[in-house]
Amino acid sequence: MSSSSRLAVVSFPLLLATVAAPLAAQQQTLRASLRALTPVTAEWLTAPPGTPGAKASYPAGFTSHIDLSVVHGLNLAFFTLDLADDGTSWTLAAESGVLAGYNELVATHADLLLVLTAPVTTVLDLDVRVGHDGDQPSPYGFQVDVGNDGSFELTTDTTVCCGTVNRRVWSWNFADGALPLRLTGHNLTGASPQAFYLTVKATPWAAGTAPIGPDGGSIVDLTTLSSRYTTNYRLAALPPQLPGWTTTLRATGLGEWHAFVLSASDKVVPIVAPAPFTGSGLLLGQLDMLVLGATTSTTTVPSEWRLDVPPLPPGLELHLQHLSARLSAPWPFGLTDPIVLRT
Secondary structure (H helix, E strand, O other): OOHHHHHHHHOHHHHHHOOOOOOOOOOOOOEEEEEEOOOEEEEEOOOOOOOOOOEEEEOOEEOOEEEEEEEEOOEEEEEEEEEEEOOOOEEEEEEEEEEOOOOOOEEEEEEEEEEEEOOOOOEEEEEEEEEEEEOOOOOOOOEEEEOOOOOOOEEOOOOOEEEEEEEEEEEEEHHHOOEEEEEEEEEEEOOOOEEEEEEEEEEEOOOOEEEOOOOOOOEEEEEOOOOEEEEEOEEEEEOOOOOOOOEEEEEEOOOOEEEEEEEOOOOEEEEEOOOOOEOEEEEEOOOOEEEOOEEEEEEOEEEEEEEEEOOOOOOOEEEEEEEEEOOOOOOEEEEOOOEEEEO
């Protein structure tokens, strides 16, 4: 890289004042289709034979909205789902809830296939969260099979009680074809109320950006006496939130300390966090600048950060990464896989 491009990296904050054409938006068409593979049901399982309204069902087939409920005294079951496009992202949100009277059983069941398609030049940010509230948690509440290959990459948790969320962020390159996700949900109770939640948000990356290296990042866990939050360390270059700007970087991780790393070089070096921190990974070896972003999500501890990147002059190649660390036991330290931004 030329010395002038290197200077542009070092002078990143001064680019706010640079008069330059913004990076052109990618002409992307992200499409989503959702199909119920079997009928989606909400049911009072122990209802006397012939009880009217003991079961509600939505037929197998394509859909974007489901709203089922069964209510008989203390026996309640519901399942809702919406798939919507806001012009930038597709979001699927689903929820199931059950409550049973004494010696009764109620349940919901769903088996769905979400398929995302886009031009082969598109890179996708896939942000998936599953959670639950209640005293009868189960890994079967919601399960997510990315790629529909028979293995579930994300499931609901077994931690009892409230506010438990598992979040994972991945990227997908449509040069590898369409992205299918199989989503299953099973909620059964014979006692206290139990609810499960699922959110899938799919957003194309900004133009000129791409992930580098393996997809995923290590997983970090924040567990308390009554809840649990897990996420992976991941950096994505999303469409800019500010008109005319280049991109909005969004990082996931965990910790009171964090920084976005900018480098003119794509070289990485292995590191092991110094004591008392725990963690290791591959770090961009030439740290030209550390930049703080804004904390945009907190689960008792900061867990998401964003950085708006201003308009940049053409001809740059920047390599970016995010680091985060907790400043208390068990002292987790993590770093995302690097990404590249070309103007």
